[in-house]
Amino acid sequence: MTGTRILLIEDEPQMRRFLRGSLPAPAYEIVEAPTGEAGVAAAARHTPDIVLLDLGLPDLDGLEVTKRLREWMRTPIIVLSARGQDEDKVAALDAGADDYLTKPFSLSELLARIRVAQRHAAMRNEDAPAVFAFGDVAIDRAKRVVTLRGEEVRLTPIEYKLFATLVAHAGRVMTYQQLLKEVWGPRFATQRQYLHVYMGHLRSKLEQKPAHPRWLMTEPGVGYRLKLE
């Protein structure tokens, strides 16, 4: 088996050069596409393992490319955005992109995101293990129990559901809309203040310093992420 095949949809040659150089063969195989159209075509031809999608394409916007790709493929999409493209970024995430990185980003950040995306892709067809642990926290999804340093933490049903959802997508950003739909149901998709409040509850129960969290991260304007590394 060859390395991870990455489809890089990016119009700027310098950026392509940087990524080409940073993700060397044989661990990675880079397929480059300078436009959205070319990217969609290349995705069909090369069946990549990961798609890195730039938001500032000259022909199609990121949302459009994401939608077209999501019509037929479930390959993880990581959006590369510049500052000031927050709304496009969230729209792409809501449309099915898996994660995002804001330029400029470091290679380690990129690799971490790729790893997370790959893991989720790999786990898609398997059942998640019942027990999941990070730091002092552990969740037993079979028993619906969360423990902190071995002590059970009492969570309300919604808190539990919220936490479980974040755990299920551990390492990935979850937009407000995705979390609200999943935990409260589609009717609550705009009621963000619920999320803010319940995330506050979770932090105060699970984090040592809720105002300086280690795990339950806020991505202002986008959503939340359970950070693992």
Add this chain to the structure above:
Amino acid sequence: MTTEARRDPDALLRQVTEEERRAQRGKLTIFFGAAPGVGKTYAMLEAARSERDQKRDVVVGIVETHGRYDTAALTLGLEMLPRRKEEHRGVVLEELDIDAALARKPGLVLVDELAHTNAPGSRHAKRWQDVEELLDAAIDVYTTLNVQHIESLNDVVAQVTGVVVRETVPDRVLEEAFEVRLVDLPPDELLERLAEGKVYLPDQARRAVENFFRKGNLIALRELALRRTAESVDAQMRTYKTVHGIERVWPAGERILVCVSPSPASAKLVRGARRMAGSLHAEWIAAYVETPASLRMSKAGHERVAENLRLAEQLGAEAVTLSGQSAAQETIRYARSRNVTKIVVGKPTHARWRDIFRPSFLEEMVRASGDIDVEAITGEEPAGRPVRAPAQARERPALLGAYLASAAVVALTGTLAWFTFGRKHLEDVVMIYLLGIMLVAMRFGYGPSLLAAVLSVLTFDFFFVPPFYSFNVADLQHIVTFGVMFLVAVVISSLTNRIRDQADAARHRERRTASLYAMTRDLAGTRALGNLAGVAVQHLHDLFDAKVAILLPDASGRLTSAAVGPFAFAPDDKERGVVEWVWGHDKPAGLGTDTLPSAAALYLPLRDARERVGVLGVMPSDPRRFVDPEQRALLDVFATQTAAALGRARLAIEAQQAQLQMETERLRSSLLSSVSHDLRTPLGVISGAATALLEPEGLSSEARRDLLVTVYEEAQRLNRLVRNLLDMTRIASGAIKVKKEWQPLEEVVGSALNRLEEQLKGRVVDVELAPELPLVPIDAVLVEQVFINLLENATKYAPPPSPVRIAARADAERHAVVVEVADRGPGIPADQLDRVFEKFYRLPREGGGGGAGLGLAICRGVVEAHGGKIWVENREGGGAVFRFTIPTEGSPPELRVEDAG
């Protein structure tokens, strides 16, 4: 007129500007003839054809061939403009289409019959005005004119031929013509052509016109035409000499003043003065003196004065209205002030005996004139002797009432005298009677006081003088008493009357002054353009009983109504045409003028000392109001005031904009200098380090790593800088939208700390959020940036391991959450605590570097966008503490919180 007394620089300058104006203007060539039928149109067409043959762009605007074959033949092959058809009372009249001519913009246009009066509804009343507009548009014009149509010769022609010509052209047009070509035909030949039917005559006027074509008339007209042509050649010659400096000796400049009166004959006087001025090449002034007595003049009299002054203006005079006690003295005084050399007055026509009682105007004038010549020419006694108005025209008690009252006063004084003195002390009785007469004169005016005088004498005779109860007089001595009594009564009444008139005049003047003052004061107290227009509209409405429109150009240059309200009107599409014309030509037009007189309102250009400001429209409830030159002059004064105020306001706006622009410019340049410096430093480091890394040898792996770290750090710094610039631009341009959501503050604090993890390495970050901190309505992205900037600031000025503290507490009094970010750095000099939030302001710092001085400015922009305040203090024990507030007004949305499970 081109004459000036001395060859002073101003005169030369005027000459030069005049020349320039002429050079930009089209050239007018007049084909001038003594009578219809001499072949002017024919000559014009021939000339036009030869111009066309020389490749000039010739167009026929309007030419009447009157069915004459040879004339019509000449128009063949010339481009004809379509005529404008104007329907008037069922008759379709064809006129020159001036707009078509202006749009076509030929090199030369032919316009027949300069003196023609346009159909009602045309833009200008007269065709010569059309021609002026064409000339203004730099189009050359050929036209035809007969001598009898020249304004100043109008009455001479009428005298010679007995035919009064109504269609006249101001002499100015002829004088300003580029060329006057005389088309001459001896009278015999003309009569021959007439007999052959070659001269077109309208049927209805055939009789009168045939009368016109008598040989004697034709000879006289021919002479007039030849003389007039000679005059204009002379004028051209003089102009030429002036311009080319040939004329060394300048003739003494003459200046003529003609006294205008309400008399119908005054028009003749004005024309006579015009001829005199023309032959002397003199400037001339037409003056009317408003005396206290003239205020009582009838409306018709006022209108005639207005007409006469207008006529004079059309003939090229400067028309002035003076005001004073005595017409003669005021005229002389003014004449001296203007260096007038000749005063023209009308010959007196009144009976000679009147001169015994008061000196005639002429006599007074001659006495006072000194070194000024006074010429009396045919006309009536002019100036200051107004046609008396019938009493009902004045605002006085009703005629009959006044006379009855005066009779009653006489009866009362008689009775009083009877019971006081009886028949003993006749001289005292006389005194009582005189007192009565004086009271009547004061209260009721001249007529009733005369009646009172007559009645007093009669009742005195009847009741007090023997034989009693009879008008007979026994003693001759009493006749003298009657005479003296009557005379004294007359003198008293006239004196009293004069005082009253003076008081009236003063009141009148005072009212005008007061209203002018009131408007000036209100205008001075108003700043905004729109308000100014409102003030002006209000005052103009009050004073002229009119609806008013003030149109000012907007940013795109389109004229828009600046004032609305009950006193204002908005010109409809038709009226807008007039407005545009006034704006474009900078001349009055509309109601009461000769340009577009069918308009519902009078439009005046508003211009201040610098430039045109707008257009004023006045729609009086009485359309004849502005025929009165006094009203018109008053309106002009008000218009000038309004224009000055508007101009001032506009200047103020422009100054403000200039100031703003300067400020923006200053900001931009400081931004540029700051940015270029701040961008260049990291760029220099990065590219320097990169070149070193590209060197194949000579670097240890440790040095390489150092360089790479440097490149990375500088790139980070560039990134921060660009981010700040971007944020600042968005805040400054107002493009930033604050999307507030109620949320816990700890979220943003947490994400900011998370982002700065690397930079905060190696120091203690103490976060102390009050336990019961309420939710705050914030835009998380923006407020996170505030924390990032404040924390970055702290790390910049206080090197590790100096601790950083973040705290927040609710302030119930302020309905706000107060947040602070504190460091243990060097603090901020007390005098700069306010300045640190200014754009591009940087505290001097050891080691240089740092940002562009935007971070704190962005913080302030964001905090203020949230309705809060940001400030900085120095901490006890060293360091700075930045505090900002987030208002928590309003209440967070209700949450349906589940029971704890």
